[in-house]
Amino acid sequence: VLVLVRSPLPRLRALLQRCWGRMERGLWPGLFGGQSPPWGPAVAVQGLALVPQGINDSGESSTEAPSLLESVVWMAAPKQRRTIEVNRCRRRHPSKLIEIKRNIDVCPECGNLKQKHVLCGYCYTKVKEETRLIRMEIYKKEGGPFNSPTVETVVLYEGEKPTEKDDSKRIIERARKRPSWFVQN
């Protein structure tokens, strides 16, 4: 049976030598499941002839130096300096310039600018500020965390009385006039 072994790197070569040596000496009987190896000692394979050769380390060390240079990975590096003209062509290419946005509109409520798919920034901060003040009132009423009641909450501004529907709800009072955008139900 011809067993062809490709010429491996020296370390792999050394490993193969050791395994082969062990197999030949019968120190690795478990390899073929107890049976005798199929190849006999008379089989001199061309490929195998390389393997038992030069087991001494001196042979390895002499061949190791050039192989280190072979196994070095060559990195890419620029060959020439890119001129400013080439650099400008790349930096000022239309794909790199900022595109003008065509989705800017005027908010009908406050008159500031807004993007079409986004809430108006001014109106949002206005509502956020009022919500913060309402939450401060709630905190004052509750007195601490985990005290929120199980009923709904209603916010009443100056001069407003709770209606019949608001009987079962918690009432939060704010000391200012009702803002125009906060519609009362």
Place this chain on the structure above:
Amino acid sequence: SGAAWARGLLSWARPERWLASGSLFPLSCIHSSTALQKIGKWEKKNRIVYPPQLLGEPRRPAEIYHCRREIKYSKDKMWYLAKLIKGMSIDQALAQLEFSDKKGAKVIKEVLLEAQEMAVRKHNVEFKSNLHIAESQTGRGRYVKRLRCHGKGMFGMMRISRCHYFVKLVEGPPPPPEPPRTGFDQAKEYVQQLRNRTLVHTL
């Protein structure tokens, strides 16, 4: 008293038009050793005074020069924003900058609003929306070299870059954009160049 005498002497010896117009207090143009080191060229452009126009001449549009120095941003990155707003009307430019995600957009917006206010207050511009951006440029500010520590005790030198931003507002609607150069235009120019060839150094 010596300094006052020197200042008086210098103000007499420099008959500039700025003093004649009376818009600036005379002593403010002499700097001894104040923190303001040097007034840049762009700031000085606001000070030129033209002679009064004759009756038949078309009205010269107002020009307002404004700049901000030593902005903590890269000049290359700022240039993209400057290129964006070149040639736009001031309202359109402010809209674009408001919704831009860049750090320099906020700075440029402040500069434009300052310039607009200056135009209305000092430069006799009637409508603040009737301005367009004629020029917008960036310049390199003072760079500072600092140490940047890497692992394993290695270090590199990094540059903290700053930039200047210059803008010139001109009164009036923005000029219409130039039509892009077609192949036909280029061919016409080429033919014209060939026709302009003459014989040189001959009779």
